[in-house]
Amino acid sequence: MIMKRTALTNKVLVLGIDGMDPRISRKYLAEGKMPNLQKFIERGSSREDLRLLGAIPTITPPCWTTLATGAYPGTHGITCYWRQSPESLDAVVYNMDSRNCTAEQMWNITAEAGLKTLVWHWPGSSWPPTTQSKNLSVVDGTQPGSVNMGVAxxxxxxxxxxxxxxxxxxxxxxxxxxxxxxxxxxxxxxxxxxxxxxxxxxxxxxxxxxxxxxxxxxxxxxDEDTEVVIGxxxxxxxxxxxxxxxxxxxxxxxxxxxxxxxxxxxxxxxxxxxxxxxxxxxxxxxxxxxxxxxxxxxxxxxxxxxxxxxxxxxxxxxxxxxxxxxxxxxxxxxxxxxxxxxxxxxxIANDQLWHQKSLYQDIVKNVGEVPPVSLIGGENDELVREVFAPSWDIYCKWQADSMNYLIKEKGYEVVFSHLHNIDCAGHQLWHLAKTLPNWEHTDEVVYQGFIEKFYTQTDEYFGEFIHLLDEGWTVLLVSDHGLIVGENVPPIIGEYGGLNTKVMEDLGYTVMKKDENGNSIREVDWEKTRAVQIRSNYIYINLKGRDKYGIVDPKDKYDLEEQIISDLYNYRDERTGKRVIGICLRNKDAVLIGANGPECGDIFFSVEEGYNRLHGDSISTSEGYFDTSVSPVFVAAGAGIKSGFTTDRTIRQVDVTPSIAMLLGLRFPAQCEGAPIYQIFSEEV
Structure with a gap:
């Protein structure tokens, strides 16, 4: 192994929890409902508020890729669940593919340095494997749900x-x-x-x-087209x-x-x-x-x-x-x-997303078959209570048992892992934790109880790994983003799954074709459309010479962007009278938040605090109803980490990978833009 500096540890486990929010975690900690998280905090280091400053957009694949590379989305190129179609402004193509990532992943460095490395279901930039090293094993990562759910x-x-x-x-x-x-x-x-x-x-x-x-x-x-309603x-x-x-x-x-x-x-x-x-x-x-x-x-x-x-x-x-x-x-x-x-x-025969293939049969033989998780529940609280939540109880235990088996019996030394229980529940249930006009038939107190259930479930999962702190491991607890309970039902802008028409129609930039009654149909009138809003946070100008049906002269692009930005800031929600847009930046200016480059549209925007678009809506500092926030979480404990230490430092998602590199005595990834969280290390750097 080529060491670049003295290692502070030789075993690292990253416990990633999709959607875990430090603000509501602290609420449950104060109530004594997350004792295992409390043990990690007491034996390790974190900020007082447990916050990690998340990358933007606050969406699963971009943020997990940032955690894996130490690079911002504008650098690593994974900027949403989807990529913009190169052929059409109103279409997207699949994006959860490591071959679309333009930054080096930390697990390739650990594997090539001789450390036996496992990447367990890390969505966005892990599959297919991007190194030939025999030291690297990868399980799934093509979707955020649970292992094999996308293909089997x-x-x-x-x-x-x-x-x-x-x-x-x-x-x-x-x-x-x-x-x-x-x-x-x-x-x-x-x-x-x-x-x-x-x-x-x-x-x-x-x-x-x-x-x-x-x-x-x-x-x-x-509203019927939105993820919050469909999900x-x-x-x-x-x-x-x-x-x-x-x-x-x-x-x-x-x-x-x-x-x-x-x-x-x-x-x-x-x-x-x-x-x-x-x-x-x-x-x-x-x-x-x-x-x-x-x-x-x-x-x-x-x-x-x-x-x-x-x-x-x-x-x-x-x-x-x-x-x-x-x-x-x-x-x-x-x-x-x-x-x-x-x-x-x-x-049960599908080992398509396991590298090496032998890993699948090994897990099935020694731990058990992959348990399917339920995808139903939503507004039916009986199904949430009796089916949805218990299926995740079973899955969480199976995943913990699988990882512990591989660590103990197969000698893995570095593990990057991801669990989707909170996020999966969040996209089905969190919006029901406040009584809003669209969901007056549900009881917000019942759904607040479900939020607590998934956090205590996660705490039990953490408990499965506490023993590693006594076995020389360094454990990092991280998430990609939190999930807010929205204060209001948002207007149609910022929905991650496709072309958002309503607000851009209201402002006159997107024009839809009409039926005989004058109602908009699902087809863009490109001869009259100057700009569209597609995917989570991006607006594209319909530009001559670049886009298939472009009508905007390139010399007019800058002034048009200024007009769009001004109109978006002035746009008010007809239901509340409140401003809808949080921040709005030209692509060149979005470099300030790491959301620039060819995959980030001509304009980047976020939805204002208090609204909830489920995916990528707000910046990571936004807060919501019932003590929720969009912030990710960060706690580190074990070898090389100060015990019982609180830091005032702002910890960014880009800082996680260089911290792992520093702890293991290895080089940083080539495109890394973060810095080690040296304040929490047990030895001076």
């Missing part, structure tokens, strides 16, 4: 409702349920109509489809089945009642029984491959989620074994009703 999905989530009132088995795919609406739907005919496209819906949030490289064209024209909707397959006395079974226990489960987009059936206990009450569900099977695939008990359930799943006429989780939602002790949740299914 075979079937969507479903709720089975069995009751004597149903006369026949009915199946309806992807039924949207509003909060407070019961799960029994007596007439499913109106909801049936799934096509092959339904298989793509299960990959909506972090799927494999977008990675094919084609343009993605999404117009965000009203909080509860959509799952529904099966209605008769519940009746068991008949025709090889081994049905006395008093058992049968119902039918349908999976695999409606093509596969599984018989199931509800079973009595010694007291004569129904308290279990047994699911079988067929009525002749001697043993069930799984037996479920009330109140317990079971994972690692392997069963065949058919997708597009191909049958594969898939891993599921299941849970009884409701079981009448008298046997008159049962509801069962069944998770999405993950292809």
């Amino acid at each position: 999905q075979l079937d969507w989530e479903k709720v089975i409702i069995a009751s004597p009132e149903f006369e026949e088995v009915r199946y309806a795919p992807r039924v949207e349920q509003q909060a407070g609406v019961g799960c029994i739907i007596s007439d499913l005919e109106a909801t049936i109509g799934a096509t092959d496209e339904d298989d793509e819906l299960m990959e909506l949030w972090w799927g494999d489809t977008a990675r094919q490289g084609g343009e993605i064209r999404t117009y965000v024209m009203d 909080s909707k509860v959509a799952y397959d529904i099966v209605n089945s008769p519940l009746k006395d068991a008949s025709g079974w090889a081994n049905a226990p006395e008093g058992a009642k049968e119902f039918t489960i349908i999976t695999s987009s409606g093509v596969m059936r599984r018989p199931a029984l509800i079973l009595k206990n010694e007291a004569g009450e129904y308290d279990r569900v047994a699911i079988y491959k067929n009525k002749k099977a001697e043993k069930p695939i799984v037996t479920l008990e009330v109140g317990k989620m079971v994972t690692g359930i392997i069963d065949d799943v058919t997708k597009k006429e191909v049958t594969k074994p898939g891993c599921r989780s299941m849970k009884i939602l409701e079981l009448d002790p008298a046997g008159n009703k049962v509801r069962v949740w069944i998770s999405n299914a993950l292809d």
Whole structure:
């Protein structure tokens, strides 16, 4: 190993928690609800407020790439979930690909220096691996959710409702349920109509489809198009089945009642029984491959989620074994009703996103199959409480066990890891923690309780790694950004998934084509459009000579930018009368915040504090309702770090990588723009 300076440690673990906010963390610390985080703080170093000054935009891939490279987004080139399409101003292309990163990652340096390095699900710039070093192992990183969720999905989530009132088995795919609406739907005919496209819906949030490289064209024209609305909707397959006395079974226990489960987009059936206990009450569900099977695939008990359930799943006429989780939602002790949740299914043979391939089978053999996490909950608080949160409990433990196994048994010395539980919950639930006009049917106190749940869940995850502090490790707790509970419903600008039309239409810069009634349709009138707002934080001038349908003369570009910036600052939300735009800078001026360069549009802007666009809306110092903020978190403890130390230094995300390099005695990445947090080191530098 080529050492550049004396190392302060030879083992580093980065525990990255997507969406973790230091402001609300301190609230729970003060209430004694995060004891493991408290131990890391007491044994290590941080600021009093635990804050890290985040990179801009405050979006998962750019910020994690900044944490990995020590470079700002304008330098490393990962500036959103998506890149601007080189062909079209109204389209984007997939961006979570390490080959788009123009800065060197720290893990390549540790691997090439001889340290056995693991990158565990780090979204934005880790996959595919960018060094040939045999010392580097990489698991996923193509999406922020959880391991393998983007490539291994075979079937969507479903709720089975069995009751004597149903006369026949009915199946309806992807039924949207509003909060407070019961799960029994007596007439499913109106909801049936799934096509092959339904298989793509299960990959909506972090799927494999977008990675094919084609343009993605999404117009965000009203609230219904926004991520906050789409993500909080509860959509799952529904099966209605008769519940009746068991008949025709090889081994049905006395008093058992049968119902039918349908999976695999409606093509596969599984018989199931509800079973009595010694007291004569129904308290279990047994699911079988067929009525002749001697043993069930799984037996479920009330109140317990079971994972690692392997069963065949058919997708597009191909049958594969898939891993599921299941849970009884409701079981009448008298046997008159049962509801069962069944998770999405993950292809257990899919090792596509594991490098080296042997790592996957090693984990499956010694830790267990990758447990699927639920993607439903949103405005249905029962599903959040009974399904969404418990599925993340299981996943967090599996991930901690996997990482600890690899550290202990496989000798990894440097680990960069990412967990998505808080962020995934945040995008579904946080906006419901304040009663806003669009969600008056939900209880903000209930959803504030869910926020606490995911923070205490994360604290339990931290507890799985405290032992490493006694084994010579240096542990860094970091996040990419926090998540605010918005004070207001924002107007249509700054939505990360596509072209935002409403505000730019109101200001006269974007012109949409009209139908016969004069209403805007989802097509830009390029002959009249001078500028568009696309992706999270970017505005592009429709420039002659550069853009396909350009109409703005390059000599007029500067004056037009000035006019747009002025108009955006003057724009007021029609619902509140408040200013919507936080900061607004020309590309050349955005170098001040590291948001400049060819991937950052002609104008960079942020949404003002108090609004919440979910992704990239605010600068990282913004704060929100219920003690939330957009700031990331930073705590360091272990070898080479002062114990029980508080620093006044402003710690920036770009400082994390050079600090790791300094701790390990290695060189900084080539494009690193940060500086070591030397004030927290146990030895003077």
